[in-house]
Amino acid sequence: MQNPFSFRLSAFTLLMALCVSSCSFNPNQQTPGEGYLQGEWRQDSVTNQKQLISYSLYHLKFSCDSFYVEIHSFSKTNTGTDTCMNAGHWTEYTKGTYIQRNDTVRLTGQFCNADYTLKDDKGCFRSGDYDELFKVTKQSDSLLTFAGTTDVIPIKARLIKRVSCHPKPI
Numbered sequence: 001m002q003n004p005f006s007f008r009l010s011a012f013t014l015l016m017a018l019c020v021s022s023c024s025f026n027p028n029q030q031t032p033g034e035g036y037l038q039g040e041w042r043q044d045s046v047t048n049q050k051q052l053i054s055y056s057l058y059h060l061k062f063s064c065d066s067f068y069v070e071i072h073s074f075s076k077t078n079t080g081t082d083t084c085m086n087a088g089h090w091t092e093y094t095k096g097t098y099i100q101r102n103d104t105v106r107l108t109g110q111f112c113n114a115d116y117t118l119k120d121d122k123g124c125f126r127s128g129d130y131d132e133l134f135k136v137t138k139q140s141d142s143l144l145t146f147a148g149t150t151d152v153i154p155i156k157a158r159l160i161k162r163v164s165c166h167p168k169p170i
Contacts, residue, residue: 028169028170029167029168029169029170030065030066030167030168030169030170031064031065031167032064032065032165033063033064033066033165034062034105035165037062037098037100037136037144038062038064038163038164038165039159039161039162039163040060040160040161041059041060041061041062041144041157041158041159042059042060043058043059043155043156045057046153053076053077054073054074054075056071056072056073056074057072058070058155058157059072060155062163063163063165064166064168065099066095066096067094067095067097067107067109068094068116069094069095069107069130070091070092070093071092071093072091073091073092074089076088084124084125090124091114092111092126093112093114093116093119094107094110094111094130095116096109096110103136104135104136105134105136105146106133107132107133108129108130108131109130110129111125111129111130133149134148135147135149141159142158142159143157143158144159145157
């Protein structure tokens with residue numbers, strides 16, 4: 001029969017070995033991100049937008065592993081207070097980090113104010129976490145299509161400015 005103390009010590013040693021082999025510290029510097037995404041991308045229009053009741057246009061910026069998104073929304077119907085909807089046009093901002101797996105990019109971050117400071121949850125529209133998956137299709141070096149999992153209208157974005165990644169300390 002095995003000593004209870006040695007059994008606990010063996011279990012603790014095994015647990016620590018598993019943790020050390022699978023646990024790691026977060027990096028202290030940005031990762032380079034995806035080279036083809038680096039820059040500013042703008043969606044100029046949506047197919048049949050004049051016939052739509054509501055739609056959004058996106059301006060995306062990718063720098064290393066970080067993203068910044070402006071979502072310009074338009075609506076012909078007033079579903080909220082006019083101080084928020086501004087006669088059917090409003091803008092929301094998000095920032096965070098992204099990762100790509102195969103053809104899908106996951107943006108994980110927070111809704112922000114226009115200056116990219118964290119948004120108060122008492123303001124207009126969405127606040128808190130932003131978590132979105134996009135299937136990315138490269139049409140050319142300067143044209144990408146982002147097909148969101150929560151939206152039926154794809155984002156056809158053209159490159160307006162290429163940037164290089166210079167990783168910064170976190």
